[in-house]
Amino acid sequence: MNATAKRSFDILLVLVALFVAWQALYHVVGDTALTSPLQTFAYIGELFTTKSERFAAHAWETGRAFLLALALSYAIGMSIGILLGAHRLSGAVGEPILVALYSLPKVTLYPVILLVFGLGLSAKVAFGAIHGVIPVAIFVMNAIRHIKPAYLKTARTMNLSPWQTVATVIVPATMPEIVTGLRVGFSVTLLGVLIGEMFASKQGLGFMVMNAINLADVETMMAVAVLLFAAAAIANGFLLWLDHRLHRRV
Amino acid sequence: MNHGAMNRVGTIRLIVIVGLVGTLELLIRADVIPRRTILPPSEMAEALANLLASGKATQDIVQTLTCVAAALVSSIIGGFGVGVLIHRVPRLRRALDPFFATYYAVPFFIFYPVLIAIFDLSLLPIILMGFAFAVIAMTIATLNGLDRVPKVMAKVARVHRMAGFDTALRMKLPAAAPHLFTGLKLCVAYSFIGVIASEFILAPSGLGHAIAYAYNDFDNRTMYALMLFVLVVVITANMILHGWEQRLLRRWQGR
Numbered sequence: 413m414n415a416t417a418k419r420s421f422d423i424l425l426v427l428v429a430l431f432v433a434w435q436a437l438y439h440v441v442g443d444t445a446l447t448s449p450l451q452t453f454a455y456i457g458e459l460f461t462t463k464s465e466r467f468a469a470h471a472w473e474t475g476r477a478f479l480l481a482l483a484l485s486y487a488i489g490m491s492i493g494i495l496l497g498a499h500r501l502s503g504a505v506g507e508p509i510l511v512a513l514y515s516l517p518k519v520t521l522y523p524v525i526l527l528v529f530g531l532g533l534s535a536k537v538a539f540g541a542i543h544g545v546i547p548v549a550i551f552v553m554n555a556i557r558h559i560k561p562a563y564l565k566t567a568r569t570m571n572l573s574p575w576q577t578v579a580t581v582i583v584p585a586t587m588p589e590i591v592t593g594l595r596v597g598f599s600v601t602l603l604g605v606l607i608g609e610m611f612a613s614k615q616g617l618g619f620m621v622m623n624a625i626n627l628a629d630v631e632t633m634m635a636v637a638v639l640l641f642a643a644a645a646i647a648n649g650f651l652l653w654l655d656h657r658l659h660r661r662v
Numbered sequence: 663m664n665h666g667a668m669n670r671v672g673t674i675r676l677i678v679i680v681g682l683v684g685t686l687e688l689l690i691r692a693d694v695i696p697r698r699t700i701l702p703p704s705e706m707a708e709a710l711a712n713l714l715a716s717g718k719a720t721q722d723i724v725q726t727l728t729c730v731a732a733a734l735v736s737s738i739i740g741g742f743g744v745g746v747l748i749h750r751v752p753r754l755r756r757a758l759d760p761f762f763a764t765y766y767a768v769p770f771f772i773f774y775p776v777l778i779a780i781f782d783l784s785l786l787p788i789i790l791m792g793f794a795f796a797v798i799a800m801t802i803a804t805l806n807g808l809d810r811v812p813k814v815m816a817k818v819a820r821v822h823r824m825a826g827f828d829t830a831l832r833m834k835l836p837a838a839a840p841h842l843f844t845g846l847k848l849c850v851a852y853s854f855i856g857v858i859a860s861e862f863i864l865a866p867s868g869l870g871h872a873i874a875y876a877y878n879d880f881d882n883r884t885m886y887a888l889m890l891f892v893l894v895v896v897i898t899a900n901m902i903l904h905g906w907e908q909r910l911l912r913r914w915q916g917r
């Protein structure tokens with residue numbers, strides 16, 4: 413067996429161990445609190461077939477809020493990052509503020525957002541976006557700050573116009589770090605949207621899970637949670653792959 | 663950057679923050695932002711002082727801080743222990759790496775209701791969420807730290823015939839310390855987030871619950887007072903850790 417195959421086998425073993433642990437936990441706590449892996453996957457199957465109408469409506473609601481929040485996170489985060497990265501003094505002033513904001517439990521601020529935007533889509537989008545903006549800004553800022561001075565000197569020596577400098581030097585040099593920032597922003601934006609839905613919403617997958625616990629509907633709760641888990645893991649896997657490729661190239 | 667420039671940056675930062683808070687205060691007092699949306703910062707501070715003096719929030723504060731402390735201590739000890747163990751088995755470590763890389767990308771809170779279903783509505787699910795949110799950050803930081811212990815250190819330890827425990831304490835621990843400190847800082851932030859967000863979503867008591875309750879009750883004064891309290895506590899904790907880290911870094915680099 414070569415190294416890659418061996419590693420894939422080991423990863424598979426860990427996955428199997430996780431499922432065994434899940435099954436064992438199911439036997440310990442019983443089916444009032446948990447469904448077994450098989451039951452859960454059977455129910456996920458139902459969500460896509462017989463129960464698809466209700467599920468699709470909630471999934472669409474979450475997906476729409478998430479995409480809007482993500483677009484805002486990326487646009488605002490990159491603007492702040494570029495500004496703070498390009499202007500040294502602003503960066504030195506702003507970085508500790510950004511880092512402090514990053515470690516705040518932003519969920520405490522959710523009522524403010526609800527008071528400003530009212531219940532509904534825009535509050536969820538805003539809440540997701542405030543989660544995502546900060547990591548994107550921090551990574552973009554550091555990417556621009558850490559461009560090797562030699563690259564910029566070379567661009568000047570070759571008499572590149574500002575646009576040429578941006579397109580052929582700055583963008584390729586900062587891309588790996590920026591993609592890392594976009595990846596982190598992706599996950600925390602999703603987390604923000606879902607927490608928003610769990611706390612105050614009448615639609616979306618976060619609401620679906622919270623509603624399920626109030627109705628003691630363990631099947632829905634587990635199936636939606638596992639599905640979201642899997643979707644986030646797959647999306648992250650793709651972004652991670654992109655991330656590694658770009659980092660290797662430089 | 664020399665000391666003078668750092669002071670200047672600090673002064674500008676202070677002016678920016680004071681300016682932002684002042685602008686908010688003015689906009690609300692001038693009724694540009696309606697009062698029912700957000701209170702002027704001065705009134706938030708006043709409401710917080712009154713709330714603390716009345717003792718009404720004491721129980722929630724004690725409970726939340728206890729949960730955070732429990733999550734913090736267990737995640738630091740657990741994360742460090744697991745990190746050390748995994749580092750000794752490279753094959754296991756390689757197999758676990760993709761799971762660590764995915765851990766913070768999945769919306770963990772979606773499993774909070776499952777924990778409630780298992781343990782009922784008590785403090786345990788809240789502490790567990792804080793623990794689960796923080797522990798892997800510590801594990802990853804421990805692995806990173808141990809990775810960066812220079813090989814020459816192990817050789818020096820052998821030359822000096824140091825015992826295994828001494829090698830760990832005097833060689834590996836100091837060499838890994840900067841990374842461990844990063845893990846510690848993340849654990850503090852994540853424990854707070856995990857505990858307060860859980861209390862916020864569904865809990866019998868605690869600061870997060872009190873804020874959510876005040877929001878549902880249209881009790882803006884209490885709500886903003888408690889928010890201010892959480893922000894002040896978290897920012898103070900961060901500043902203390904940051905100062906401590908800077909001092910340690912200077913000492914390590916000064917050697």
